Amino acid sequence: MLQNTRNLFKTTRIQKRNAGYAVPRTTRFLSGKHVLSTEQFTRDNLEEMCNIAAFMQKSVETQGVLNLCSDKYSANLFYEPSTRTMGSFHTAMGRLGGQTLPIYTEFSSVKKGETLEDTIRVIQNFVDVIIMRHPEIGSVAQAASVSSVPVINAGDGANEHPTQALLDLYCMYAERGSIDGLTIAMVGDLKYGRTVHSLSKLLSHYNVKLKFVSPLELKMPSEITSQLAKKNTKFEECIDLSKEMHTCDVVYMTRVQKERFPILEDYNKVKDMFIMDEKMMSFGKSNMMLMHPLPRINEITVDVDNDPRSKYFLQPKYGMFMRMAILAAVLGKI
Ligand code: NCD
DSSP: OOOOHHHHHHHSOEEEETTTEEEEOOOOTTTTOOBOOGGGOOHHHHHHHHHHHHHHHHHHHHHSOOOTTTTOEEEEEESSOOSHHHHHHHHHHHHTTOEEEEEEGGGSGGGGTOOHHHHHHHHTTTOSEEEEEESSTTHHHHHHHHOSSOEEEEEETTTBOHHHHHHHHHHHHHHHSOOTTOEEEEESOTTTOHHHHHHHHHHTTSSOEEEEEOOGGGOOOHHHHHHHHHTTOEEEEESOHHHHGGGOSEEEEOOOOGGGOSSHHHHHHHTTSOOBOHHHHHTSOTTOEEEOOSOOSSSBOGGGTTSTTBOTTTHHHHHHHHHHHHHHHHTTOO
């Protein structure tokens, strides 16, 4: 059972290691593995990852930097724009005492026509883990299939973003104490938004109620809703956010993914359909959490930023701790 972060270090069985660090007991299920999809995690795995992230948080808050991975290197290989994911993986590795090789794909041999496979065959010689983002669905799995070192999916097109889902889960757990019993709305572009695909699959391990609020053109893909149905996860599809607000414990807004629309006109038709503003927030519970993976464009107005229920600028902080947990686990250090 997952413990509340406040009590974590009192109640978790711990072992002393690395002269002074008290690390949580783990099963090492992720050691040496690729992280490609949220489908590879069981509920026990998820709770273990949140416990490790809480340990990382506590360690950073007391020590700043650990030396768990001081003999390790990671590579950031991003073929799509990124601020949070790339930045938090980079700093996560640094706070573990390791180092990062940033590959600037704009200026790399990719531009000369090198294949993805060849790029991976080269980079694997330099580093112990590769963190990769790419616009094509399945590309990260393709890279992993030729890699001798673990590859972490930092977003493959409109498919998945498993590390974002893990950090979102940790954020909910840390802010709310538990996940079971929550009603969680996902709002906006549920068709192309990879964050909500991964998050829905993770939440299917919990006793939650999901509300998918989107324009008809941007509904949650049927592959995902049928997986949820098979697992008896309660979900409903809705189009009027104002009617759902009073029932939600978490409202997870998303950006309409302009870059994935084949026709710009179709994007323009739906881009302003769901906007969270002060009026919409007034329909919400007093203890609800407003989340967003960011970047936001106009789907949350800036006047909502100071509402204590807004958690979207806290998510990246939890993200760094969860990414420390993922890196240390994949590298077999915890
Ligand atoms: C998301 C992504 O890249 O899918 N960003 C992120 O990693 N925090 C969301 C988005 O781009 O809209």
